[in-house]
Structure formats: C-alpha cells, structure tokens
Amino acid sequence: MLSIALVHYPVVNKEGRVVTTSITNFDIHDIARAACTYGVARYYIVTPVELQRQYARRIITHWIEGSGAEHNPTRTEALTNVELMTDLAAVGEAIERDFGRPPLWVATSARPFANPIACGRLREMLGNDAEPVCLIFGTGSGLHAQIIEDADYVLEPIRGPRDYNHLSVRSAVSVYLDRLLSVESPAS
Amino acid sequence: MLSIALVHYPVVNKEGRVVTTSITNFDIHDIARAACTYGVARYYIVTPVELQRQYARRIITHWIEGSGAEHNPTRTEALTNVELMTDLAAVGEAIERDFGRPPLWVATSARPFANPIACGRLREMLGNDAEPVCLIFGTGSGLHAQIIEDADYVLEPIRGPRDYNHLSVRSAVSVYLDRLLSVESPAS
Numbered sequence: 453m454l455s456i457a458l459v460h461y462p463v464v465n466k467e468g469r470v471v472t473t474s475i476t477n478f479d480i481h482d483i484a485r486a487a488c489t490y491g492v493a494r495y496y497i498v499t500p501v502e503l504q505r506q507y508a509r510r511i512i513t514h515w516i517e518g519s520g521a522e523h524n525p526t527r528t529e530a531l532t533n534v535e536l537m538t539d540l541a542a543v544g545e546a547i548e549r550d551f552g553r554p555p556l557w558v559a560t561s562a563r564p565f566a567n568p569i570a571c572g573r574l575r576e577m578l579g580n581d582a583e584p585v586c587l588i589f590g591t592g593s594g595l596h597a598q599i600i601e602d603a604d605y606v607l608e609p610i611r612g613p614r615d616y617n618h619l620s621v622r623s624a625v626s627v628y629l630d631r632l633l634s635v636e637s638p639a640s
Numbered sequence: 641m642l643s644i645a646l647v648h649y650p651v652v653n654k655e656g657r658v659v660t661t662s663i664t665n666f667d668i669h670d671i672a673r674a675a676c677t678y679g680v681a682r683y684y685i686v687t688p689v690e691l692q693r694q695y696a697r698r699i700i701t702h703w704i705e706g707s708g709a710e711h712n713p714t715r716t717e718a719l720t721n722v723e724l725m726t727d728l729a730a731v732g733e734a735i736e737r738d739f740g741r742p743p744l745w746v747a748t749s750a751r752p753f754a755n756p757i758a759c760g761r762l763r764e765m766l767g768n769d770a771e772p773v774c775l776i777f778g779t780g781s782g783l784h785a786q787i788i789e790d791a792d793y794v795l796e797p798i799r800g801p802r803d804y805n806h807l808s809v810r811s812a813v814s815v816y817l818d819r820l821l822s823v824e825s826p827a828s
Binding site for chain 2: 466478481482485486488489490491524526529530564568570608609610611612613614616617618619620622623624625626627629630631633634635636637
C-alpha cells in the first residue's frame with residue numbers, strides 16, 4: 453500500500469531558504485493521473501495555507517462533482533483519491549485511520565544521501581505489503597532537511613548519464629512510481 | 641543518440657477526431673528538463689501553427705538569453721536543445737543534418753498495438769548507438785493513426801496494476817526516458 457505526499461511547506465528554494473510554495477494546477481492533475489495509473493492508494497497535497505487548500509479543493513470538486521466530471525471522467529477517477537492536508541502529521545494520522553497502521557516514511561531527494569534505499573528494495577517491500585508506505589516529495593528545490601532526517605528511509609536519487617538532474621517534481625513522481633509499481637507489458 | 645518529438649498535429653482528441661493542440665508552458669519546461677537529465681540529444685516541439693511556434697520561441701528565448709537565464713541557469717541548460725519544427729519531415733531532416741543519418745522512428749501510445757518493441761530492447765539498441773532514434777509523443781489523446789503506421793516501431797505501452805492508464809504526456813516522456821536511459825545509482 454503506497455501513498456504519496458506532495459509537500460509545499462517546509463521546503464527550500466534555490467538559495468536553500470525555507471519557503472512555502474504554491475499549489476499548481478499541473479501538480480494536482482499530472483500527479484493524480486500518475487498515482488491512479490500506478491494504483492497509489494492516496495495522493496496527499498500538503499500545505500498549511502488554508503487559502504491554498506481551498507484553491508485546490510475548488511479544482512478537485514470541479515472535476516469530481518462539477519461540469520468537469522461529465523467532460524472528462526478519467527480526471528474524475530484520478531482525483532478521487534486526492535486529499536488536502538495541513539502537514540505530514542495529519543497525513544500519518546489519515547494513513548493510520550484508513551489503513552490500520554502509521555506509514556513507513558520514505559523521503560525523496562535529487563541530492564545523494566548516505567545509505568539510501570534502492571528502488572528495487574522498496575519495490576520488494578511494497579510487494580510484501582507488510583505496512584503502509586508514504587513517499588514524500590518536495591516542491592520548490594526540495595524537502596527541508598528535517599523531513600529527510602525524520603524519515604525512515606531516503607530513496608535513491610534518479611540519475612541519467614549526465615550531472616544535470618533537475619527533473620520537475622511531476623517527472624520525479626512518475627519515474628519513481630514506474631520503478632516501484634509498474635507491471636510488465638504482456639507483449640514485452 | 642535519442643531525440644524526442646512532441647507532436648501537436650496530427651493528433652486525436654477524446655472523441656478520436658483529428659485536432660491541433662496548443663503548446664503548453666509545462667510541456668516545454670518539464671519535458672526539456674527530463675530530456676536534459678537523461679541526455680536526450682534534441683527535443684523537437686512539432687506544430688504547423690506559426691503563432692504557436694512564436695509563442696514557444698518567446699518562452700525559450702526568455703530563459704536562454706533573457707532575464708530568465710540569470711534567474712535560473714538550470715532552465716537555460718535544459719532549453720538549449722529544444723527546437724521548434726513544423727512537422728516530422730522537418731524533424732527527420734534536422735536529425736539527418738545534425739547526426740548523419742535519418743532516424744529510426746519509434747511511436748508511443750497508451751493503447752496496445754501488435755508487435756510493440758519492448759523498452760529493454762530499445763535500450764539495448766540505444767546502447768549500441770548504431771543509428772539515431774526519434775521517439776514520437778502525441779499531445780491531446782495521442783498520435784494520429786497514420787504516424788503510428790508510418791513509424792518503424794511502436795513502443796510498448798506503460799502499464800500499472802490497474803486498467804487506468806491516462807498519464808499526462810509529461811509523465812509518459814519521463815517514464816520512458818527513465819526506462820531507456822537511466823543510470824544506476826552508485827549506492828544502490
């Protein structure tokens with residue numbers, strides 16, 4: 453049982469300062485569609501800013517109950533498992549309430565950390581389904597160091613053949629979900 | 641040598657009708673950043689609409705030469721290999737001019753087609769580097785059937801554990817690039 457949390461505070465900006473980022477429409481949709489494709493249980497959007505949660509709720513409601521539901525039912529389906537949360541503590545409580553146990557927290561980062569967990573290993577753990585897992589993603593230039601320290605694991609960073617690794621958070625979520633939950637194509 | 645082409649015409653909409661889609665800002669940035677991360681040679685944005693190409697060129701110029709370059713140099717780097725093209729024929733000519741041979745065309749689709757090429761097989765071919773490869777992505781609800789027919793290969797669709805597979809094109813590009821060009825993390 454995998455959930456994901458997209459954190460808008462506390463995250464850092466390019467200069468390393470702690471900031472609160474804004475929720476973007478593409479983060480809501482792209483990540484919800486990827487989460488739905490890969491069978492993610494819940495997609496938690498985390499921000500302490502009430503106005504931001506209201507903004508996101510309005511978009512989600514449009515697609516679940518409003519005219520959007522008729523216009524594009526695949527969006528409706530994708531957004532059904534999205535929840536708006538004030539902080540990670542609330543995410544932990546929601547997971548414990550809905551899935552019977554607090555989650556194993558796995559932070560993600562583009563930077564290398566000591567002793568990361570490999571995607572293959574986490575994929576195995578998810579296959580065993582012993583406990584709920586929550587993958588934490590940072591917006592802006594990444595998660596605050598405290599979140600990474602507090603996590604049970606840090607996932608290995610995504611690497612291509614070059615030093616450049618500035619994936620959008622939307623891309624990073626998609627790639628990790630594919631590594632953790634993809635199913636082989638019957639024909640391949 | 642892998643390039644990617646993002647096609648805005650001819651593509652189909654939800655109802656299967658042939659349409660021209662608009663270039664979106666997130667398609668420019670997210671895909672350019674993924675392409676740069678995975679060492680893609682060129683990212684071609686394909687539309688016959690001159691005004692659309694002008695719009696994209698203005699955005700790209702802002703980040704390469706304008707105030708954006710100072711503000712965020714990683715965007716500058718990502719956008720350096722983006723080219724605007726009228727159609728796939730022009731993409732083929734550009735690849736032949738820059739890389740000495742016309743490309744092997746590999747179409748992508750969320751729907752299953754007979755005899756797809758597996759990602760693992762295409763990864764091997766890219767490792768041998770015998771000829772340039774151009775991966776074709778459709779916006780809207782996917783590539784026109786004629787592009788898929790004309791391609792040398794169709795890549796296996798991305799699958800999760802469910803029937804739902806409505807990834808954004810930004811997610812699909814990221815996942816395929818990871819499958820084809822990722823490098824293992826040293827620590828994993």
